[in-house]
Amino acid sequence: MGHRTPLFDTHVSAGARMVDFGGFDMPVNYGSQIEEHHAVRRDAGMFDVSHMCIIDLRGPRTREFLRYLLANDVVKLVVKGKALYSCMLNERGGVIDDLIVYFQRDDWFRAVVNAGTQEKDIAWIKQHAAAFAVEINVRKDLAMVAVQGPAARNKAAPLLNELVNGLGTAALQLKPFFSVGDDKYFVAWTGYTGEDGLEIMLPATEVASLWKKLLAAGVAQCGLGARDTLRLEAGMNLYGNDMDENLSPLESGLTWTVALEPKDRNFIGRAALEQQMKAGVPRKLVGLLLEDRGVLRGHQKVVTPAGDGEVTSGTFSPTLERSIAFARVPAATGDKVQVDIRGKLLPARVVQYPFVRNGKAKIQT
Amino acid sequence: MSSTPANLKYVKTHEWLRVDSDGTVTIGITDHAQHALGDVVFVDPPEVGRICNAGEACAVVESVKAASDIYAPIGGTVIASNGELSGAPELLNQSPYEGGWIFKLKPSNPAELNSLLDAKAYEEVLKSEA
Numbered sequence: 001m002g003h004r005t006p007l008f009d010t011h012v013s014a015g016a017r018m019v020d021f022g023g024f025d026m027p028v029n030y031g032s033q034i035e036e037h038h039a040v041r042r043d044a045g046m047f048d049v050s051h052m053c054i055i056d057l058r059g060p061r062t063r064e065f066l067r068y069l070l071a072n073d074v075v076k077l078v079v080k081g082k083a084l085y086s087c088m089l090n091e092r093g094g095v096i097d098d099l100i101v102y103f104q105r106d107d108w109f110r111a112v113v114n115a116g117t118q119e120k121d122i123a124w125i126k127q128h129a130a131a132f133a134v135e136i137n138v139r140k141d142l143a144m145v146a147v148q149g150p151a152a153r154n155k156a157a158p159l160l161n162e163l164v165n166g167l168g169t170a171a172l173q174l175k176p177f178f179s180v181g182d183d184k185y186f187v188a189w190t191g192y193t194g195e196d197g198l199e200i201m202l203p204a205t206e207v208a209s210l211w212k213k214l215l216a217a218g219v220a221q222c223g224l225g226a227r228d229t230l231r232l233e234a235g236m237n238l239y240g241n242d243m244d245e246n247l248s249p250l251e252s253g254l255t256w257t258v259a260l261e262p263k264d265r266n267f268i269g270r271a272a273l274e275q276q277m278k279a280g281v282p283r284k285l286v287g288l289l290l291e292d293r294g295v296l297r298g299h300q301k302v303v304t305p306a307g308d309g310e311v312t313s314g315t316f317s318p319t320l321e322r323s324i325a326f327a328r329v330p331a332a333t334g335d336k337v338q339v340d341i342r343g344k345l346l347p348a349r350v351v352q353y354p355f356v357r358n359g360k361a362k363i364q365t
Numbered sequence: 366m367s368s369t370p371a372n373l374k375y376v377k378t379h380e381w382l383r384v385d386s387d388g389t390v391t392i393g394i395t396d397h398a399q400h401a402l403g404d405v406v407f408v409d410p411p412e413v414g415r416i417c418n419a420g421e422a423c424a425v426v427e428s429v430k431a432a433s434d435i436y437a438p439i440g441g442t443v444i445a446s447n448g449e450l451s452g453a454p455e456l457l458n459q460s461p462y463e464g465g466w467i468f469k470l471k472p473s474n475p476a477e478l479n480s481l482l483d484a485k486a487y488e489e490v491l492k493s494e495a
Contacts, residue, residue, distance in 0.1 A: 017403075032458075033429045034404040225403065225429060293407055293451075295427040316406040316429055342425065342432065 001025065005050035006143045006204040010211055014221060021224055022116030024051040029223040037229050037318040039220035040193050041359045044149035044156075046211070046219045047227050053118035054139040054201060055111045055125065056183075062109050065132035066101060068267055069125065071249060073259035077103035083177045083190055086257055087249045088113075088121070089269025093276060094245040095252065097121050098237065100190055102179045110186070112144070112199075114239050128268070142184075143207035147219055148197030148230075150359060153189075155217045156198055159210060160187060163202065171198055192227060194234025194357045229315050232324060235287065235353030241298055242285060242312045242326050248276055251328065253285030281331055285312065287353035288325040288337065289363060292346045296325035301340040302348075306330040311339065319356045322365050326353075368396050370462055374478065375487035376438045381462065382481060385469075389444060390478075393466040394426065394435060394457060397491055402428035405457040410446035410468050417441060417470065419477055424467055426457065439477035441470030 002025040011018065016027035027048065029036060039045040057065070066074040072086030082103050088096045097117045102110045113121045118138075126136050147156045153172055160168030163185055170180045171187045176196075179188035186201040202210065215221060228238070237243055243252035250258070250273060258273060259265070288311070290296050296314030309329030317324045325348075329337065338345040351363045373381045379398035383391045399405065407427040417423040422434035423443070446468040450456060457465040472478065482490065 028430075029403060032404055034406075229429065294409070295407055295432065297432065316427070318429075 003051070005048055006207050007048045007050060007211055010208050011048065016221075016223060019224070022051060022114065024115055026051060027221075027223040028225045030221050033223065033225035033229070034318045036220060036222035036226035040149045040195055040222060040226065040230055041319055041356070042149070044147060044152040044197075044219045045222040045226065046214050047146045047148070047222050047224075048211070049146050049199065050143040050204070050207065051115035052144060053113045053115065053121070054142050054144065055113060055122065056137040056139060057109045057111060057125075057129070057134050058107055058137065059132065059134040060107050061132040062107055062134050065129060065134045066109060067265055068132075069128055070099075070101065071258045071267055071269060071273075073265060074101060074103065074109070076259070077101075079178075080104065081179045083179055083188060087243075087254055088124070089249070089267075089273075090245060091268060091272065092246075093248040093250075093269040093272030095239070095243045095247060095249060095254075096124055096245060098239050098243070098254070102186075102188060117239060139201075141204055142186075142201045143204040144199060144201045145207060145211060145214070146191050146193075146197065146199045147214060148191045148193040148195050150196055152195070152197040152219070155219050156200070156214065159213045159217060160200070162213075163206070163210070174198075192234070192236055193230040194236070194354055195230075195359065228313075229318055232313055232315050232326070233317050233319055233354070233356035235355060237285075237326070238313055247328075248273055248281075250276055250281045251283045251285065253326070283309070283328050284331050284333070285326055285328050286333065287351045287355060287363075288314075288327050288339070288348040289320075289351050289355075289365065290323040290325070290339065290346060290348045294323060294341050294346055296323045296339060296341070296348070302327045302329055303338040303340065303345060304329055304333045306332040306334075309333065309337070317355060319359075320361055320363075320365050324355050369484045369488050369491075371484045373462065374438070374481035374483065375490075376436070376481060377490050378436045380436060380438050382438045382478075384478065388475070389469050389471050390439065390441070391466045391469050392435075392438060393461055395487070396461050399458050399461045399465070402426060402430065402433060402457075404429045405454045408447075408450040408454050408457065408467065410450065411443045413443050413445060415443045416473070417443065426467075435467060437470065438481060439470070439472055440474060441472040443468055444471050445469040
């Protein structure tokens with residue numbers, strides 16, 4: 001039996017099909033994964049993301065510490081509440097995890113890391129935090145729900161106002177990648193779907209009640225299956241599939257998240273990244289659109305004139321009604337490849353992702 | 366709950382088979398199988414004229430989750446495949462025993478039909494897997 005989130009019983013009694021994800025028993029769907037996907041693209045859906053790990057970092061030198069710990073630069077976080085996506089690298093430039101860090105105060109930042117990596121993340125962060133006297137607090141007392149879709153904020157706001165007077169109103173005024181709240185109740189305009197929406201952190205004891213109210217307000221319950229097709233359409237990487245400890249962000253489509261300026265900022269993994277850039281990054285992560293019928297899946301072989309590559313995440317896109325994927329291929333790969341699907345080589349086109357944003361196709365099918 | 370029509374034959378790999386009045390057979394996947402697969406998004410049926418042996422993988426069903434082989438419950442020659450599925454693969458979820466049939470065979474050895482499970486025996490298989 002895996003770990004359970006505070007919503008485990010809620011999922012089971014709703015008839016969810018439960019699977020293991022990152023050591024947690026999580027709902028993969030509550031019926032039709034495709035309907036859940038469309039609910040988020042067209043209206044509003046919610047996900048239990050309490051398996052993810054909330055870490056508070058406190059102390060006067062927290063910003064200085066995060067500038068050393070993360071490949072992106074928290075110096076970009078000037079306005080209170082602003083969020084930043086970053087990789088946390090090892091000395092070899094490999095990705096230990098990807099995370100979002102929220103700027104609360106100069107002596108308080110909040111990070112959210114992946115479920116399956118949380119133990120090694122916490123150990124790594126603690127190991128390096130000591131030198132900066134940064135206090136690490138893992139918030140097992142909090143749960144997290146992502147409410148996503150064009151109608152998500154409007155449906156959630158009145159319920160957030162019931163939780164904390166004014167919180168829902170503040171959530172409606174949020175700009176993308178900003179957050180508002182306090183130590184207990186915290187709302188951010190972030191997500192993993194390519195739609196507007198909120199991620200809501202609140203005491204674990206109160207999450208089942210909020211979930212029930214959201215459901216009654218017309219927010220569809222959605223499982224990890226839909227979460228995966230939504231994030232892939234949105235062009236967002238999944239840790240463990242699209243990047244890991246042995247691959248640098250430069251080979252994982254995450255160069256945009258690495259802040260090499262200013263040059264004098266020393267961060268863990270910097271030297272290895274600079275070395276890789278000097279030597280030439282051998283591979284790149286690309287988006288693929290399958291030209292034929294069929295479904296791209298992780299680990300399928302990608303054949304290109306520049307050499308072989310591999311699909312890292314693949315799925316059927318419910319929005320495009322075509323199969324899409326991320327693949328890691330030789331850096332010299334052009335715009336046409338073939339993918340080995342069950343022994344047949346099928347043509348696929350290399351495309352710029354995101355595939356879908358705000359309910360609309362961003363690529364030509 | 367999965368349903369298991371009494372007029373069909375079954376195999377442990379979750380295909381059903383119906384013997385039609387002309388002696389040919391129609392094959393699909395069970396309600397249990399479509400539940401387990403989740404939303405079906407693509408079906409690759411065998412070509413007409415292909416000869417399949419009993420137990421041979423001869424079609425592929427792709428769901429949002431995974432690709433699954435579909436096995437011929439008995440041997441025979443493929444005489445038809447369900448063209449509706451190319452435009453509406455969700456028929457496998459919505460109507461696994463009717464609109465979601467996958468292909469038809471002319472049996473090469475009708476005696477093989479005797480080795481198939483009836484509805485009751487298939488339900489026992491489901492219970493043992495649960």
